[in-house]
Amino acid sequence: MVNGGILLISKRIQDIQLSSTLAATQKTRELKAEGRDIISLTVGEPDFDTPKYILDAANKAIYEGKGHHYTDSAGIAELRQAIADFHQKHDFVSYEMDEIFVSAGAKLILYYLFQALVDEGDEVLIPIPYWVSYSEQIRLAGGVPVFIETDPENGFALTEELLDRYTSDKTKLLVLNSPSNPSGAVFNEEQLRIIGDYCVRKNILIIADEIYYKLVFNGAKSQSIASLSEEIRQQSIIVNGMSKAFAMTGWRIGYALGSKKVMQAINKIASQTSGNAAGISQYAALAALTEGSDFMEENRKLFETRLNAAYPLVKDLPGFKLYEKPMGAFYLFPECSEAAKMTGYDTVDAFTMALLEEAHVGLVAGSGFGMPKHIRFSYATSTEEFAEGVQRIKTFMEKHRAK
Ligand SMILES: Cc1ncc(COP(=O)(O)O)c(C=O)c1O
The missing domain is CATH 3.40.640.10 (Type I PLP-dependent aspartate aminotransferase-like (Major domain))
Structure with a gap:
């Protein structure tokens, strides 16, 4: 499939997008690997390891030839x-x-x-x-x-x-x-x-x-x-x-x-x-x-605590409009066009990129989710880290609004 050195990618694949969540997570990882102090609020997964009872069972299965x-x-x-x-x-x-x-x-x-x-x-x-x-x-x-x-x-x-x-x-x-x-x-x-x-x-x-x-x-x-x-x-x-x-x-x-x-x-x-x-x-x-029937409930309670801590922080950010408190998953999805405008950005995509590159906070722009005026925050991270991420955004907003 090589033509004059150019790979001929099928039209079908050319017409689709790379997953924006994976792309944002990847970009954040790359910046971290370069040694930058990035707070990543992009991830769509729990930030802790698989529970021990599952690891033990998997280990046992391996050695039993399963x-x-x-x-x-x-x-x-x-x-x-x-x-x-x-x-x-x-x-x-x-x-x-x-x-x-x-x-x-x-x-x-x-x-x-x-x-x-x-x-x-x-x-x-x-x-x-x-x-x-x-x-x-x-x-x-x-x-x-x-x-x-x-x-x-x-x-x-x-x-x-x-x-x-x-x-x-x-x-x-x-x-x-x-x-x-x-x-x-x-x-x-x-x-x-x-x-x-x-x-x-x-x-x-x-x-x-x-x-x-x-x-x-x-x-x-x-x-x-x-x-x-x-x-x-x-x-x-x-x-x-x-x-x-x-x-x-x-x-x-x-x-x-x-x-x-x-x-x-x-x-x-x-x-x-x-x-x-x-x-x-x-x-x-x-x-x-x-096995381990308590884990699911412990996991649920942990994310409930994190949501209750994260929601008021994002709600207070200038130009970030949050609706009623969400009741599930582990994301907040505020409308941010005002915040983008206040800091001199035409689009929320560009604003999201600036937050990563300058404030060092990784978020996912809403465009990949069909709402380009929004930004997705994941609170699948510790409450302290989330609060630090929000503080960095606040500082960024203050600096750019003052210009
Ligand atoms: C809504 C939704 N569906 C499906 C998936 C994929 O889950 P899995 O890890 O099982 O492929 C995700 C993962 O982010 C998700 O957010």
């Missing part, structure tokens, strides 16, 4: 059973073994789902703001992302009126992400029911990315949309995984729950591409789900 060989491409039966039991216990929803598919992270599962379900020209509804990878993965499958403008002042709610406005006879899927990355918004039961019933009526399949569903705070309820009714369960594919709730991002275990037919379709793709998720990681995930 996970050294290829497994079923859908994952080992014990893990799929543990996933079924977990969702039965937490959501009162039953899945058969052939309705569960394990692979190397929720991101890959989503890619498989779009490949399996989207034909050229099919429309996929995505509420704004959205996690960066949905639109690009849908484009890779030949689909057309249709972005739904939600109202931040109304908690980014997805109403029936909005769904109706953006649905056409080409609409095939809706991507739902509650709790949301980047807004932290959590849909309540009534809102989920309205969305679920609408999709049942219009025969739109729901891809529900529930990867943060155990990270809900200050009284919010953690709920899978599949638990609302049998019709909604059948109309939904649930995506979840070990990364966020168990601090296992590097182990790469995610899974899908839903129609056997869809699982068979993604099995076809996995069988020709990734094969199975790493065997050792599957045994580690099995231990995470079946």
Whole structure:
């Protein structure tokens, strides 16, 4: 594929963007490696290591000869059973073994789902703001992302009126992400029911990315949309995984729950591409789900404390507009166009870059999430580090406003 020294990259790949969250994290890492004192509030993962009970179980599995060989491409039966039991216990929803598919992270599962379900020209509804990878993965499958403008002042709610406005006879899927990355918004039961019933009526399949569903705070309820009714369960594919709730991002275990037919379709793709998720990681995930039942709640409480400390700090920053306190995930997503203007920047993208290069605080610009006037802060970092990051932004603002 070399032509006169120039690599010929396919049009399909030329047309998609590099993940903006990964790019921001990478840039922050590079500056740190150069010896610069950077506070990184870019990361989408817990800042501590995987809990010891999981490490011990993985270690034991290795020496017992488990996970050294290829497994079923859908994952080992014990893990799929543990996933079924977990969702039965937490959501009162039953899945058969052939309705569960394990692979190397929720991101890959989503890619498989779009490949399996989207034909050229099919429309996929995505509420704004959205996690960066949905639109690009849908484009890779030949689909057309249709972005739904939600109202931040109304908690980014997805109403029936909005769904109706953006649905056409080409609409095939809706991507739902509650709790949301980047807004932290959590849909309540009534809102989920309205969305679920609408999709049942219009025969739109729901891809529900529930990867943060155990990270809900200050009284919010953690709920899978599949638990609302049998019709909604059948109309939904649930995506979840070990990364966020168990601090296992590097182990790469995610899974899908839903129609056997869809699982068979993604099995076809996995069988020709990734094969199975790493065997050792599957045994580690099995231990995470079946042992050490306190960890998830401790993790949730830690992020709740961090949210409660981080929210007032960002709310007080001049020109940063925060809405109601988010109830889930580990992000804050203020509107910052005023702050950018106050300091002489035309765009929030340029302002974000200046915060990194001059204030030495890494953040992710909202443009990759479909809201270019916003910035994403991750509070998956210690409260002290977060406070120091905010102080640096304050100092930056004071210096540039005074000019
Ligand atoms: C909304 C959302 N979905 C999916 C993922 C991917 O998770 P995994 O680590 O399982 O691939 C992320 C990770 O940042 C996420 O924020």
